[in-house]
Amino acid sequence: MKAVAAMSLNRVIGRDGEIPWHLPEDFKWFKELTTGGIVLMGRKTFSSLPKPLPNRTNVVFTRGPRLLSHDTAFLAKCGDKPIVGSWGMRLRRQGFQLGFERIAEREIWLVRGINRFLAAIERCQPKRDVFVIGGAQIYERLLPKCSDLFLTVVNREAEGDAVFPPFEHLFSADYQVVRKTADFEVRHYVRA
Numbered sequence: 001m002k003a004v005a006a007m008s009l010n011r012v013i014g015r016d017g018e019i020p021w022h023l024p025e026d027f028k029w030f031k032e033l034t035t036g037g038i039v040l041m042g043r044k045t046f047s048s049l050p051k052p053l054p055n056r057t058n059v060v061f062t063r064g065p066r067l068l069s070h071d072t073a074f075l076a077k078c079g080d081k082p083i084v085g086s087w088g089m090r091l092r093r094q095g096f097q098l099g100f101e102r103i104a105e106r107e108i109w110l111v112r113g114i115n116r117f118l119a120a121i122e123r124c125q126p127k128r129d130v131f132v133i134g135g136a137q138i139y140e141r142l143l144p145k146c147s148d149l150f151l152t153v154v155n156r157e158a159e160g161d162a163v164f165p166p167f168e169h170l171f172s173a174d175y176q177v178v179r180k181t182a183d184f185e186v187r188h189y190v191r192a
């Protein structure tokens, strides 16, 4: 699993449920990196998106999957014919034969049991990359499980209510700068 995040110089990643900057070049980088993959996010991050991320399998962590799957705003956002899967139900029905590679590109999964989900990922060994894309709660929970971190450091301070958790102890201090503009640089860290 790889994490992808963007933080300001003072470690802010979000404000009022949104990202407090608009950097199209960074969004472009994020899209290039994650397209075709499986993206894991918290329910609040999913709520901040205008629609599910296209050409990626969207996995949304929530403690209330049933409630969310009946929420009209959620369903409207998912498109005309959302395929919303409840991971728990599928696990009961099909054991671990989940077949990540067979699921439709617009499929959205609501997941309550993060540990069981991670176990399933480990067993299935999906051929596609798995990316942890936030927000703060989910980074905090899953960064220790990530082999790589692609961290955009935005060249400014920002006000906000969501911050990136400590990660320095998890990854090697040597990082590679894989993209750089006047506004930000993208650092690639690997597990220490």
Ligand SMILES: NC(=O)c1ccc[n+]([C@@H]2O[C@H](COP(=O)([O-])OP(=O)(O)OC[C@H]3O[C@@H](n4cnc5c(N)ncnc54)[C@H](OP(=O)(O)O)[C@@H]3O)[C@@H](O)[C@H]2O)c1
Pocket (backbone or CB within 6 Å): 004, 005, 006, 007, 012, 013, 014, 015, 016, 017, 018, 019, 041, 042, 043, 044, 045, 046, 048, 061, 062, 063, 064, 111, 112, 113, 114, 133, 134, 135, 136, 137, 138, 139, 141, 162
């Ligand atoms: N700069 C960046 O790179 C970046 C990336 C992503 C997001 N963000 C920003 O970060 C902010 C959101 O972060 P956040 O920390 O507030 O929320 P979040 O991590 O996106 O989502 C939190 C939600 O995830 C679910 N959740 C958390 N732990 C869980 C667990 N153990 N099992 C099952 N579900 C669990 C819960 O959903 P329920 O309440 O439904 O149970 C919880 O409310 C926003 O401002 C967003 O724009 C920034």
